[in-house]
Amino acid sequence: MSATETPTNPLVRMMGQVWGSIFRHGLPTSDKVAARTALTNFFLHIHPVRVKKSAIRVSYTLCLGGLSFFLFIVLTISGLFLMFYYIPSVDQAYQNIKDLQFVATFGLVIRNLHRWAAHAMVITVWLHMARVFYQGAYKPPREFNWTIGTLLLLTTLLLSFSGYLLPWDQLAVWAITVGTNMAKYAPIAGPYTRYIMLGGRNVGQGALIRFYVLHVIALPLIGFLLMVVHFWRVRKDGFTGGL
Amino acid sequence: MATVIGGNGGNGPEGRPPARTRTLPPPQVPSGARGVAGTGPELVTPPLVVRRREEEETVVTFPALIFREFLAGLGIFALLMLISIFVNAPLLQRANTAITPNPAKAPWYFLGLQELLQRFPPIMAGVAFPTFVITGMILTPYLDKNPSRRPQDRKVAVTLFTLYAVLAVAFVVVGVFFRAEAFTWDWLKVLGHPGVNPEV
Incomplete structure (x- = not known):
């Protein structure tokens, strides 16, 4: 709202007050206004007010970290929709997926989106790691943030892996069988690890509910916490900037 | 120096x-x-x-960076939406533990591990290699004492990582496109060779 003209209509004036109370500063027409907006906005506060031009060149970051976070949000929202229809039971899960595909409005597109975004996120997170490595952006003072990033990559893989079982089709069950079989080769702990992961000796109801709880609650929470620390440290250490 | x-x-x-x-x-x-x-x-x-x-030179984050982030997000969302409209996520027959598909494959990002298991004893492929890679990745910034960020000063680091990256991608490509029945090599699989058990 421009401050020069005060509308006479009380309704318009109130609307102006409501708008002004939410968006305290107008469009970023000048650097000063833009800086104030960034400083006072909760969501924009994830970024510093000013950044080095070289650090935000698309050819430098390739947007990979941001895209990974964006895909995490897409997956969270599409996953919420899927949860309305999905029951983690060996008797019902497969039928629920069929219903999503053929009965629920837009169910098919949402499931497809969730699946492809999950694959895309594994790729973007891995490429983000490669980008950071090749640019040496893990060097002091950012050593520990690289470590957190590594844990985030592992969390992403586990999120994708745990979600793989949920449709309860032949692809799901056998991929998880092969995947968890790898765990049993570890000396001493191996067989126990597999038993704990599956909640039994085979991929069955015990495995399904474990993977479901890990997929929709535990791993997203762990991922979220790691992301908060990851972003906070990026914010405090600043962007590395061009080579 | x-x-x-x-x-x-x-x-x-x-x-x-x-x-x-x-x-x-x-x-x-x-x-x-x-x-x-x-x-x-x-x-x-x-x-x-x-x-x-x-x-x-610095610029104000809002709108310079926010605008780029918005465009990048919009771009990938549009792309994913297009793919989601035209390509369906796979859904095979209902799970049946009595019928083992051939080949039984891990999800694509673990196919590198499966490939290693095919070539090395399980204790190496399933335990030693992954532990080495994960520990190595976590410790990378503490092992790499070279302060320079220029690629020409970091030939060893760049070479090692490139070796890892090429191997990782190659194993996934091989696992997805060239591994057929019983996880054996099949050049024709990439061309849609039906194999013995076409449903998988």
Whole structure:
């Protein structure tokens, strides 16, 4: 709202007050206004007010970290929709997926989106790691943030892996069988690890509910916490900037 | 070498160090060596400030960065939406533990591990290699003592990572496209060779 003209209509004036109370500063027409907006906005506060031009060149970051976070949000929202229809039971899960595909409005597109975004996120997170490595952006003072990033990559893989079982089709069950079989080769702990992961000796109801709880609650929470620390440290250490 | 360490190749932890170099007191050099007092830091620090002028330039995050992030997000969302409209996520027959598909494959990002299991004893492929890779990745910044960020100064690091990256991608490609029945090699699989058990 421009401050020069005060509308006479009380309704318009109130609307102006409501708008002004939410968006305290107008469009970023000048650097000063833009800086104030960034400083006072909760969501924009994830970024510093000013950044080095070289650090935000698309050819430098390739947007990979941001895209990974964006895909995490897409997956969270599409996953919420899927949860309305999905029951983690060996008797019902497969039928629920069929219903999503053929009965629920837009169910098919949402499931497809969730699946492809999950694959895309594994790729973007891995490429983000490669980008950071090749640019040496893990060097002091950012050593520990690289470590957190590594844990985030592992969390992403586990999120994708745990979600793989949920449709309860032949692809799901056998991929998880092969995947968890790898765990049993570890000396001493191996067989126990597999038993704990599956909640039994085979991929069955015990495995399904474990993977479901890990997929929709535990791993997203762990991922979220790691992301908060990851972003906070990026914010405090600043962007590395061009080579 | 000393200049590289001191200047961190001009690419050290940004933001503060360059500012710190500017606010350093004039170095203890015999006054005769310097023409004008106050130009001291500039005379001594050239190797420290090797970054180009435009790299020091800053812009306001909002809207410069936010706009790019918005476009990138919109782009990938549109792409994913298009794929989701035209390509359905796979859904095979209902799970049946009595029928083992052939080949039984792990999800694509674990196919590298499955490939290793095919070639090495399980204790190596299933335990030693993954543990080595994960530990190595976590410890990378603590093992790599080279302060430079320029690729030409980091030949060993770049070579090692590239080796890992090429192997990782190659194993996934092989696992997805060239591994057929019983996980054996099949050149024709990539062309849609049906194999014995076409449903998988």
